[in-house]
Amino acid sequence: xxLLSTPLTEIKGIGSSLAQKFSKLGLENVKDVxxxxxxxxxxxxxxxxxxxxxxxxxxxxxxxxxxxxLYKTWKRKMWILECTIKDxxxxxxxxWFNQQFLASTLKEGLSVNLSGKVSLQGxxxxxxxxxxEIISSAHYNVKHTGKLVPIYPETKGITSRGxxxxxxxxxxxxxxxxxxxxxxxMEQNDLMDLYSALLAIHSPTSLDEVxxxxxxxxxxxxxxxxxxxxxxxxxxxxxxxxxxxxxPNFIKKIFSHLPFELTLAQxxxxxxxxxxxxxxxxxxxxxxxxxGSGKTIVSAISxxxxxxxxxxxxxxxxxxxxxxxxxxxxxxxxxxxSQEEFxxxxxxLLTSSSALAFFGDDLESKISxxxxxxxxxxxxxxxxxxxHSVIQKTVEFKDLALVVIDEQHRFGVNQRHLLSEKKSxxxxxxxxxxxxxxxxTLALTVFGDLDVSIINELPKNRKPIITKIVSQKDRQSAxxxxxxxxDSGRQAFVICPRIENIQTEEKKLxxxxxxxxxxxxxxxxxxxxxxxxxxxFKIGMLHxxxxxxxxxxxxxxxxxxxxxxxxxxxxVEVGVDIPNASIMMIEGSERFxxxxxxxxxxxxxxxxxxxxxxxxxxxxxxxxxxxLKALITAKNGFELAQMDLxxxxxxxxxGEEQSGLPDIAMKAIQNPDLVQITKESAQKLIxxxxxxxxxxxxxxxxxxxxxxxxxx
Ligand code: ADP
Ligand code: MG
Numbered sequence: 001x002x003l004l005s006t007p008l009t010e011i012k013g014i015g016s017s018l019a020q021k022f023s024k025l026g027l028e029n030v031k032d033v034x035x036x037x038x039x040x041x042x043x044x045x046x047x048x049x050x051x052x053x054x055x056x057x058x059x060x061x062x063x064x065x066x067x068x069x070l071y072k073t074w075k076r077k078m079w080i081l082e083c084t085i086k087d088x089x090x091x092x093x094x095x096w097f098n099q100q101f102l103a104s105t106l107k108e109g110l111s112v113n114l115s116g117k118v119s120l121q122g123x124x125x126x127x128x129x130x131x132x133e134i135i136s137s138a139h140y141n142v143k144h145t146g147k148l149v150p151i152y153p154e155t156k157g158i159t160s161r162g163x164x165x166x167x168x169x170x171x172x173x174x175x176x177x178x179x180x181x182x183x184x185x186m187e188q189n190d191l192m193d194l195y196s197a198l199l200a201i202h203s204p205t206s207l208d209e210v211x212x213x214x215x216x217x218x219x220x221x222x223x224x225x226x227x228x229x230x231x232x233x234x235x236x237x238x239x240x241x242x243x244x245x246x247x248p249n250f251i252k253k254i255f256s257h258l259p260f261e262l263t264l265a266q267x268x269x270x271x272x273x274x275x276x277x278x279x280x281x282x283x284x285x286x287x288x289x290x291x292g293s294g295k296t297i298v299s300a301i302s303x304x305x306x307x308x309x310x311x312x313x314x315x316x317x318x319x320x321x322x323x324x325x326x327x328x329x330x331x332x333x334x335x336x337x338s339q340e341e342f343x344x345x346x347x348x349l350l351t352s353s354s355a356l357a358f359f360g361d362d363l364e365s366k367i368s369x370x371x372x373x374x375x376x377x378x379x380x381x382x383x384x385x386x387x388h389s390v391i392q393k394t395v396e397f398k399d400l401a402l403v404v405i406d407e408q409h410r411f412g413v414n415q416r417h418l419l420s421e422k423k424s425x426x427x428x429x430x431x432x433x434x435x436x437x438x439x440x441t442l443a444l445t446v447f448g449d450l451d452v453s454i455i456n457e458l459p460k461n462r463k464p465i466i467t468k469i470v471s472q473k474d475r476q477s478a479x480x481x482x483x484x485x486x487d488s489g490r491q492a493f494v495i496c497p498r499i500e501n502i503q504t505e506e507k508k509l510x511x512x513x514x515x516x517x518x519x520x521x522x523x524x525x526x527x528x529x530x531x532x533x534x535x536x537f538k539i540g541m542l543h544x545x546x547x548x549x550x551x552x553x554x555x556x557x558x559x560x561x562x563x564x565x566x567x568x569x570x571x572v573e574v575g576v577d578i579p580n581a582s583i584m585m586i587e588g589s590e591r592f593x594x595x596x597x598x599x600x601x602x603x604x605x606x607x608x609x610x611x612x613x614x615x616x617x618x619x620x621x622x623x624x625x626x627x628l629k630a631l632i633t634a635k636n637g638f639e640l641a642q643m644d645l646x647x648x649x650x651x652x653x654x655g656e657e658q659s660g661l662p663d664i665a666m667k668a669i670q671n672p673d674l675v676q677i678t679k680e681s682a683q684k685l686i687x688x689x690x691x692x693x694x695x696x697x698x699x700x701x702x703x704x705x706x707x708x709x710x711x712x
Contacts, residue, residue, distance in 0.1 A: 002173045004031035004704075013169045022166065025158055030174070031704070033166045034198050036158075037217075038150030041207065044115035044131065045147050051090035053118045053125055060115040060146040062135065063087035070103045081106070085114060092118075094127045102132075111135045113145035143168045148204050167202045174198070180697035181220065185681055192216045222674055224705040226682035227698075234690050237281050241427045242401040244277035246305045250341075254301055257337045260459065265289070266298050269453040273302045273431060276451070277402065282427040286408070289455030290637045291435045291602025292462065296329055296577075298455070299404045299431060304333070307345050307382040311401035314428075315385040318407045320351050320548050321555055321576055326385045326406070327356065334360060346381035348372050350395065353548035357381060400428045408432035435599065435637065465584075465605040467613040467632045469625065478614050479533050482583055486537055486564050490609060492583035494529065494567045495600055496520040497591040499543045520587035520618075526567045534565060542568040570596065572603060579607030589615040590624040597631055598640055 002011070007029050008019040027033055046059045053059060063085040070081050079100040084091050094114055096102055106112065116130030133145040143149075143164045152163045179186065179194050186193070192200065192212050200213035251270075255262065262270070269287055276283035289295045303313035317323040327349040334342060342360035349356040355369035359380075367375075375381040379398030432450070470478050482492050498521040522543050530539040540554050540563035551571070557563045559578055566572070570592070584604045589597060597615070605611035615628050634640035685692075692699040 001176075002030060002170075004029065004034070004177075006030045008033070008166070011169055011173070014166065018162075021157070022162070025156055027158070027166070030170055033163070033170055034174070034202075036152060036163060037201055038152050038160075040151050041148045041204065041210065042115075042131075042151055044145050044149050047146055049089040050085070050087045050092050053092065055118055055120050055125060057118045058116065059118065060113055061085065061087065061092065062111070062113050062146075063091070065106055065108050065110050065112060066091060068103065068106060068108055070100060085112065092125055092127060093121075094130055094132075096129055099129075105134065106132065113142060115145035115149070141168075143203075148207070148210075150202055150204075164202075171199060171202060178697050180695070180701045181223070182685065182695060182698065185219075185223070188681075189219060189677070191219055218671060218674060219678060221705075222671075222678040223682055224702055226675075226678045227686065227692075227702055228706060229679075230682045230686040231690065234686055236284065236427075239282050239427050240425065241280060241282040241429055242309075242311050242399065243280040244274075244306055244309045244311060244401055244429075246274045246277070247308075250305070250308060251301065254304060254337065257333075258297070259336075262297070263294065263455070263457050263459055265455040265457045266294050269455055270298050270301060272451070272453040273298065274305060276429055276431075277302065277305065279429075282429055284430045284450050285432070286450045286452045287431060287433045287455070288452060289433075289435065290458065291599060292606045293435075293455040293458055295433045295435070295455060296326065296406075299406075299433060300326075300329060300333060302402060302431065303330075303383050303404065304342075306401045308341050309401070310379070311382070311399050312376075312379065312397050313383050313402040313404060314397075314400060315383065316388050316403070316405045317385065318387070319571060320353070320387060321542075321551055321571055322406065323349060323351050323385050323387050324354075324552050324555065325576060330383060330385070331358060331363060334358070335363060344380060345383075346375055347383040348376065348381045348385065350384060350386035351548060352387065354552070399426070403428045403430050405430070405432045408434045435602065461608045462605060463610050465601055465611045465613050467601065467615065469628050469632070470614045470616050471620075472616075472618075475616070478585065478616075481612070482565070482585065483534065485582055485612075486534075489580070490582040491558065491561065491563070491578065491580050492565045492585060493572065493581060493600075493603055494525060494565060495572070495584070495586045496522045496525050496567065496569060497588040499523065499545060499569055522567050522569055525587065529565060529567060537564040538562065539564065540566045542566055542571060544569060544571050570600075572600070576603055577606055578603065580609070581606075582609045582611040583614070584612070585614040585616065587616050588618060589628060590617045590619050594627065594630055594640055594643065597628075598637060601631070 008014050008022060008027070009016050011019075011030070022028070022033075027036060043058065044060045046057075048057075048059050048061060050061050050063060053061065064087070066084045066086040068081065068083045070079065072079055079098050081096040081099060081102050083094050083106055085094060092114075111134070113133040113135055114127055114130040115133075116127045118125050119128055120126070131144045131149065133142055135142070144161060150160070150164065150167075152158065152160045154160060175195060177195050177198075181191065181194075185191065192215075194216075197213040197216045200209045201217070204210045204213075251274075269289075273285060273287070276285055287295055287298065299315070303315070306313045315323075315326055317326055327347065330347045334347070344360060346357050346359045350369075350372070355372050357367050357372045357375070358365050372381065373395065376384055377396045377398060384395065384397075486492065522541055526539060526541045530537075540558060542551060542554050546554070554563065554566070555576070558566050558581075561580060581604050584601050586592070586597065586600055592600070601613040604613065613631075615631065617624055617628070630640060630643040634643055685695075689695065692702065
């Protein structure tokens with residue numbers, strides 16, 4: 001019997017050399033071939049007599065090869081194969097370019113089908129590079145001509161003809177392939193059975209049939225994904241974590257010491273998180289909120305609640321600058337809170353280049369890295385902030401209750417799970433935060449094992465940021481505008497795509513590469529702004545090659561208003577908070593993704609001042625302009641995410657790291673109802689039979705599916 005896992009070499013009619021060739025391309029067994037789907041169909045179903053052909057028509061004719069001629073053009077050295085095909089009503093010439101090997105197949109006297117477009121050569125009709133198929137008997141089943149013919153993605157030596165050949169050998173053998181979806185789902189959702197659907201995909205009789213089959217496979221994929229999610233939920237329920245209680249009076253006390261009142265959305269999200277913490281099994285929540293919506297304080301309060309319960313929290317940030325800033329945030333909170341509860345509580349910063357800590361009773365404590373690690377192990381340090389590299393390796397916790405991951409989209413799925421998989425028996429609760437808004441259906445699909453809280457309002461005093469695409473001729477007036485803003489006390493960012501000028505950075509590049517890479521550099525702009533444009537202002541420079549203490553000092557100076565204009569690479573991209581800055585000027589803006597630009601812009605407009613974003617580009621193209629314009633028209637991050645999705649497709653949008661699921665993501669976006677239906681069905685099934693013991697085929701399929709998406 002043939003199984004999905006049967007290797008191609010074991011299938012009659014597929015030679016071992018052919019099987020080997022496809023195996024190199026990743027098509028090793030029956031399943032690989034059956035699930036290599038066509039991306040479109042060519043309609044060759046119109047079969048006509050040769051004398052009925054018309055110019056421009058796409059059709060199939062059947063006839064006998066009358067003459068063949070193979071020759072090389074002397075001018076362009078191209079092989080040409082010419083055949084005339086005759087049926088009992090007429091004849092037509094067919095020409096193939098550079099396919100001299102066909103001469104050994106298309107021999108005089110053979111019966112063939114030719115499918116393709118009819119064109120005019122002089123006054124005569126001909127077919128150029130038509131699909132051909134030798135018809136060997138009266139009962140011959142066509143695969144390349146005379147019907148709806150599947151066209152497969154042709155990459156790395158896989159041809160549509162080759163796949164059709166394999167599929168044709170396999171399809172007749174799988175008629176008894178077992179259906180693995182539960183009967184109940186099949187009936188309720190009116191799904192096509194597996195065999196019919198595979199047949200319809202690879203050898204359809206109509207495009208309607210293809211649609212019905214595609215629906216089945218969309219359902220199948222989403223259902224399997226939701227089963228993965230549902231079983232993850234179940235296994236999380238079985239694990240242990242610290243149950244953290246909170247005292248409303250304690251929260252009120254923290255509130256009373258904050259310089260602002262939390263927005264309603266912040267309060268709601270905080271309650272969601274605090275309710276998660278109360279559970280004695282690990283929870284997993286995504287906190288989404290536009291740039292500047294105030295996610296940090298929400299997570300910080302959650303960490304304080306854990307600390308008050310004598311439990312630890314880890315904060316992971318994607319960059320040093322951001323980790324530094326979170327550390328400062330906690331310092332500020334501790335300096336204003338004056339809570340007796342926190343007297344002995346420590347907060348540490350651990351990145352690849354710095355190790356700092358302070359304690360509730362000594363905000364300026366000097367302590368070595370070794371001692372910091374010791375105090376983390378002893379449990380006196382309750383809040384540990386860092387970049388991921390440090391936290392993964394060396395740190396041992398006493399009782400880790402909560403892991404906060406800031407800007408989670410910057411971390412790959414695997415990295416995120418690493419922390420929660422640390423050896424200890426008690427798992428921490430997980431809180432991820434992101435300003436890159438993932439459309440809800442997508443979040444439910446890809447991160448189906450998460451709960452989602454959304455901060456959908458900005459703090460009250462915020463004004464929308466005025467965004468302008470500035471052409472080169474208006475550059476000077478943009479500088480004049482910046483001058484006015486700084487004169488009135490504000491600060492500005494200037495972002496450049498590169499650190500150094502290309503000439504000094506990489507000398508060996510070709511002329512063409514030089515041209516492509518000829519984009520604004522931080523050092524160059526820094527020189528220009530500090531010497532020519534704004535000699536009277538204090539200009540600072542920030543980029544990834546600076547040492548961490550240099551970066552920190554520059555950020556602190558900027559924060560303290562000792563720098564007016566900060567020229568920087570994308571290191572300020574995520575999270576950095578300077579409420580007094582009102583200008584974000586982005587050079588070479590076409591070099592950045594929309595979401596990245598959105599993040600940059602979010603660096604300003606965080607205080608009470610009207611803020612501005614200037615987008616500059618050296619390219620003067622309409623596509624660039626249209627893309628940048630999305631930044632002006634999108635009302636919020638969610639809308640922009642949708643647009644970004646349109647411009648770039650879900651694969652890029654999510655990032656390869658984020659998931660191997662662009663295909664499923666696409667299905668999800670196009671069909672939110674199906675996401676909901678499959679989610680509910682999957683949950684129901686897992687509740688009934690969490691190990692899928694009664695569904696062996698489904699369980700086997702799920703294993704294969706899991707390997708494919710390698711979420712773990
Ligand atoms: P993000 O959600 O992008 O991480 P932050 O947490 O960095 O945003 O907050 C941005 C700024 O808004 C910070 O300066 C923070 O102190 C301030 N902030 C947060 N919540 C409020 C609020 N409710 N009212 C006023 N300002 C707030
Ligand atoms: Mg942030």
